[in-house]
Amino acid sequence: MKQIGTFILVLLAINLATSQITIPIQKRIPQDTNESNSFLEDQDQIAVDKLINHSLQMYSGDIQLGNSKKTFTVDFDSGSNLLWLTSKNCPSCVKDGFKNSYDCSAQDGCTLTNIPAQVQYGGGAAVKGHIARVPISIAGKGPVTEALLLVEKSVNNKGLQSDGLMGLGVYDENDTDKVAFVNKLFKQGFIPKSQFSFYLGFGQSDSELVIGGVDTSKLANPSEIYYHPIILNGQHNDSQRWRVAFKSVSFGNQSVTLTSQNTGIVDSGTTLAYIRNDVYKKWISYLKTVATLKAIPAGLSTFYSVKCGTTLPDLTFTLTDVNGVERNYALPSSFYILNQDNTCIIGIQGNSVSSDIQFLLGDVFMRRFVSVFDYTNLQMGLSVSVADPATAPTLESNKRSHHYAALLLGLVAISGLIFITLRALRK
Structure with a gap:
């Protein structure tokens, strides 16, 4: 009996050691960089500026580094291959607002x-x-030794609000x-499956990142996860x-047939979704036949808004x-129309084809579908x-109301000062 009890304890320990990891991840809500003057500018343009700022609408969580297990908050990015944090010797990192650096x-x-x-x-x-x-750990699992880009120069990363990526x-x-990293956790016995899901x-x-499996409670139908093979280029590097x-891509009664390329x-x-330019133009042309779209120029791009x-x-x-x-x-449009400061913007843009990636489906798409990335079978799964x-949340629209309230109070105060000044002059 004692041997059986010991065996059960060993099994429990193994199960705990290889259980999947659930990492709570926070959505960072855009912040005004110049709140006091924002009511003086075009509100639609302000909304677009917030929307296209790469650093303000991402999902982040915690990892631990080194023997000290110091905690850093990072953006988790399925579209890139490298972990980076800022060095203690990086003046441009301080200028860009990074508050925590790693001392290697x-x-x-x-x-x-x-x-x-x-x-x-x-x-x-x-x-x-x-x-x-x-050495890197996550949620108490690990450590495993990983490559880290220790940043010595930061360019245009102001307002990132995390320690790295x-x-x-x-x-x-x-x-x-x-x-x-995830595959290494699996190979060293820390997680039961070599996969992660968002x-x-x-x-x-x-929101959550699950390492080692899928949280089926987040699936509309747990029996429906469909996997798609990833296209291999034969290179075991960052190009893969x-x-x-x-x-195909379809909308209304129209469909654009695509090829394996x-x-x-x-x-x-990525906050938005980007689709090949020719498909995007056909889609926008179609939308203009069923709704009123307002064009909002933003640099070399044009965004479109609709009535909320x-x-x-x-x-x-x-x-x-x-x-x-x-x-x-x-x-559905309830997922791809984004409300920014009471301006409802279509969160899908055209993508000029300059590489093998012609469609880039970011958070706009990922909120509709749980995504699963599988190293063992080199496939990607999707489920509603x-x-x-x-x-x-409606924090942004509330903030806008606060701006106008402040403006009204300011105008009342100015009017009062003018009235007092005129009375004094009359005397």
Whole structure:
């Protein structure tokens, strides 16, 4: 009996050691950079400026670094492959507003190499530095030694509101064996499956990253997860993405047929969804026949807004699953119309085809579908989520009301001063 009891305890310990990890991730709500003057500017343009700022609408959570297990808050990004944090010797990082930096030292288990590295993002943002190797833990699991880009120069990253970014790509070309962080956790026995999944809700704190499995309570139908093979390029480096082929895109009574060369990714590091330019133009032209769209120029791009409360047709993406069955993923307008300061913007943009990725489906898409990224079978799964647009916070519209209230109070105060001054002059 004693041996049986010991065996049961061992099984329980193994089960706990290899259980999936659920990481609460926070949606960061955009903040005004100049609240006192925002009511003097065009409100539609302000809304777009917030929307396209890459650093203000992402989902972040905590990891621990080094022997000290110091906690850092990072954005989790399925569209890139590298973890980066700022160095203690980075003046531009301080200027860009980063508050926490990592001090790489032998005592903390960190080794700095002479390998240079950089990551560039849309809008001219970038980070540059050298690769370090450091023990990393997450939610008490680990550590596993991973490559870290220790940033020595930050470019256009003001307002990021996190300490850095963790790429969750297929491979890590800076790792000795090219093994990515999640896959390494699996290989070392910390999680039961070599996969991770995202559930993105509309609230500020109801989203989660699950490492080692899927939270079925976030699926509208737990029996329906359809997997799609990722397209392999034969390279075990950062060029290999979670890339899948698109069969068609449809809206209303129109459908655009695609080929196996028309590929895209599901990207947690992107707020909007981007679709190939020719498809986008056809879609916008169609929307103009069923609703009134207002164009809002933003640099070289143009956004479109609609009257808040407007319902537009679904935008449907069709992908072929691993069994050869076509699966339709319909994105309702309640998911792709984003309310910013009471300006309702279509959160889908055209994407100029300059690479093999022609469709980039960010948070707008991921709030509709739980996404699963599987290293063992090199596939990506999708399932309708339980996220509800009706639960989206209204903090931004409340903030706008506060602006106007402040403006009215200011005008009343100014009027009072003018009245007092005139009375004094008359005397």
